[in-house]
Amino acid sequence: MTLPKVGVVGCGLMGSGIAQVCAVAGYPTWVRDVAPPLIDKGLAAIEKSLSKFVEKGTLPAEQKAAALSRLQPTLRLEDLADCDLVIEAIIENPDRKRELFAELDKIVKPGAIFASNTSSLSITELMTATHRAPHFLGLHFFNPVLLMQLVEVVKTVVTDPAVISLGMEFARQVGKVPILATDRAGFIVNRLLVPYLLDAIRALEEGAGSIEDIDQGMKLGCNHPMGPFSLLDLVGIDTTYYIAEILFDEYREKRFAPPPLMKRMVLAGMYGRKTGKGFYDYSDPKNPRVNRLLEV
Numbered sequence: 001m002t003l004p005k006v007g008v009v010g011c012g013l014m015g016s017g018i019a020q021v022c023a024v025a026g027y028p029t030w031v032r033d034v035a036p037p038l039i040d041k042g043l044a045a046i047e048k049s050l051s052k053f054v055e056k057g058t059l060p061a062e063q064k065a066a067a068l069s070r071l072q073p074t075l076r077l078e079d080l081a082d083c084d085l086v087i088e089a090i091i092e093n094p095d096r097k098r099e100l101f102a103e104l105d106k107i108v109k110p111g112a113i114f115a116s117n118t119s120s121l122s123i124t125e126l127m128t129a130t131h132r133a134p135h136f137l138g139l140h141f142f143n144p145v146l147l148m149q150l151v152e153v154v155k156t157v158v159t160d161p162a163v164i165s166l167g168m169e170f171a172r173q174v175g176k177v178p179i180l181a182t183d184r185a186g187f188i189v190n191r192l193l194v195p196y197l198l199d200a201i202r203a204l205e206e207g208a209g210s211i212e213d214i215d216q217g218m219k220l221g222c223n224h225p226m227g228p229f230s231l232l233d234l235v236g237i238d239t240t241y242y243i244a245e246i247l248f249d250e251y252r253e254k255r256f257a258p259p260p261l262m263k264r265m266v267l268a269g270m271y272g273r274k275t276g277k278g279f280y281d282y283s284d285p286k287n288p289r290v291n292r293l294l295e296v
């Protein structure tokens with residue numbers, strides 16, 4: 001079985017990246033968001049990223065054009081009706097995702113595979129909104145999708161093993177390295193990564209160091225490519241907050257609980273890079289400045 005046609009639902013940070021790697025790999029790809037400006041923003045990010053690869057010489061210019069021609073933006077879920085694989089990448093909210101999957105279940109042809117890119121929600125819980133349990137799995141890409149190699153392929157207790165194999169093969173086809181994870185909140189990577197990010201905020205709240213020193217400490221002391229605050233700004237403070245709530249709900253352990261400062265930042269719209277301000281201020285994107293208002 002091949003997967004000739006892919007649908008991606010959500011054209012934000014992750015959905016646009018997933019749509020891009022699918023189109024570059026040769027899949028005709030529908031990408032759906034809920035309003036024209038959101039689609040436009042996602043497509044502009046794809047165009048910019050493809051141009052960067054062309055400038056660097058890692059993508060021939062004609063392949064950029066071919067990838068763009070394979071991308072079909074849409075506002076209508078109905079356009080995904082004959083997709084063979086639909087990957088959901090909308091907001092990290094169980095109700096919104098379940099509503100979407102229930103709707104997709106009615107629209108998309110029987111036999112098509114459904115996947116969620118959720119960071120932390122139970123794949124089983126999302127699956128129960130549909131009538132295609134054996135054909136439902138997690139395909140968890142990492143941010144930035146274009147540069148990160150990993151995809152967690154997540155199986156539930158009822159996913160058909162053949163569908164897991166297809167998920168693994170699909171990840172390879174889009175240039176990624178798959179690993180297999182079972183359906184536990186946070187899978188493998190976020191279960192380990194998110195408590196570390198939350199702990200960095202607690203360290204800041206407790207006055208252990210400044211934003212730049214904590215970031216510098218983890219970069220130079222542990223060779224991480226980014227410090228925790230730069231990474232939180234990249235992932236999105238809003239998204240990480242939702243993830244933490246979901247992990248806390250599953251495990252009931254303090255290490256997963258979102259710290260008070262994080263909640264205040266979400267309430268104030270400080271989501272990180274995507275809103276221009278988080279732990280850093282991105283008014284000048286090439287030279288982010290520490291957001292001093294957050295320090296104790």
Ligand code: CAA
Pocket residue numbers: 048049050052053056118119141142143144146147148190193225226231235
């Ligand atoms: N499209 C195309 N090329 C791009 C690009 C884009 N959008 N962004 C950057 N590039 C290119 C750059 O031009 C650069 O090319 P050269 O090496 O030829 O100059 C190259 O990619 C590297 O970019 P940068 O120099 O800007 O950045 P970097 O070397 O510091 O690497 C990074 C960037 C890969 C993001 C690195 O900082 C990193 O690995 N950070 C950690 C990311 C991480 O941990 N992600 C996981 C988040 S958690 C998650 O995703 C799960 C979840 O559910 C929340």
Ligand code: NAD
Pocket residue numbers: 009010011012013014015032033034038089090091092093096100117118119120140141142143234235236239243
């Ligand atoms: P985002 O806020 O950048 O994008 C979400 C997009 O979904 C928005 O454009 C929104 O308009 C759209 N949307 C909402 N409801 C929709 C619907 N019914 N149909 C179509 N589009 C809809 O969020 P993101 O960072 O791209 O995260 C998306 C998913 O990917 C979440 O489940 C998140 O946990 C997961 N994820 C995020 C990261 C990360 O680093 N940000 C990494 C891996 C996985």
